[in-house]
Amino acid sequence: MQITLDSPAPAPQPLSPYYSxxxxxxxxxxxxxxFVSGQIAEGxxxxxxxxxxxxxxVALLKAHGATMADVINIRTYxxxxxxxxxxxAVRREFLVGTPPTSMTFxxxxxxxxxxxxxxxxxxAVSPRPGA
Incomplete structure (x- = not known):
C-alpha cells in the first residue's frame, strides 16, 4: 500500500499550509x-x-482520475x-445515480x-489501466 498526500493543481490550493x-x-x-479534505467556497x-x-x-477528483460517480462517502457540515x-438541490446536480453513504451535521x-x-x-477508484 502506498500513501500520497497532495494538493493538485488546478484545484484551489489549501487555505492553510498545514494540510493536504x-x-x-x-x-x-x-x-x-x-480521502478529500473538507472544502469551502466563496458565495x-x-x-x-x-x-x-x-x-x-470535481477538480480534485479529476486530478486523481476519478469522478463524482466514484464517491462512496460524503460528510457535510x-x-x-x-x-x-x-x-x-445543488448536491443532486453533482451526485447522480445511487447516492453514497452520507452524514450531515x-x-x-x-x-x-x-x-x-x-x-x-x-x-474509491478502480485500478489504473496497465496496473
Missing part, C-alpha cells in the same frame, strides 16, 4: 481510496457556496440545518466566518 487536499491510498492492484448564498464546493471536489434543502461555525457549508468526501 487529498490523501490517496493506493493498493497493489492499482485501486485506490481518495453570497448557500447554493453558490455549495456549487463552488462541488466544483472544487452546515452552519444552519434549515438550509439542507437548498444544499441538497449542523455546526456553530466553520474555518472561515462567512462559510456556511463544508464538504469532505471519500472516493
Amino acid at each position: 487536499q487529498v490523501a490517496r491510498v493506493e493498493h497493489a492492484d492499482g485501486s485506490a481510496l481518495l 453570497a448564498t448557500l447554493a453558490e457556496q455549495t456549487r463552488g464546493v462541488f466544483e472544487t471536489l 452546515l452552519t444552519d440545518i434549515d438550509g439542507l434543502a437548498e444544499y441538497a 449542523e455546526v456553530s461555525r466553520l474555518f472561515r466566518p462567512q462559510a456556511r457549508v463544508e464538504v469532505e468526501i471519500v472516493a
Whole structure:
C-alpha cells in the first residue's frame, strides 16, 4: 500500500499550509481510496457556496482520475440545518445515480466566518489501466 498526500493543481490550493487536499491510498492492484479534505467556497448564498464546493471536489477528483460517480462517502457540515434543502438541490446536480453513504451535521461555525457549508468526501477508484 502506498500513501500520497497532495494538493493538485488546478484545484484551489489549501487555505492553510498545514494540510493536504487529498490523501490517496493506493493498493497493489492499482485501486485506490481518495480521502478529500473538507472544502469551502466563496458565495453570497448557500447554493453558490455549495456549487463552488462541488466544483472544487470535481477538480480534485479529476486530478486523481476519478469522478463524482466514484464517491462512496460524503460528510457535510452546515452552519444552519434549515438550509439542507437548498444544499441538497445543488448536491443532486453533482451526485447522480445511487447516492453514497452520507452524514450531515449542523455546526456553530466553520474555518472561515462567512462559510456556511463544508464538504469532505471519500472516493474509491478502480485500478489504473496497465496496473
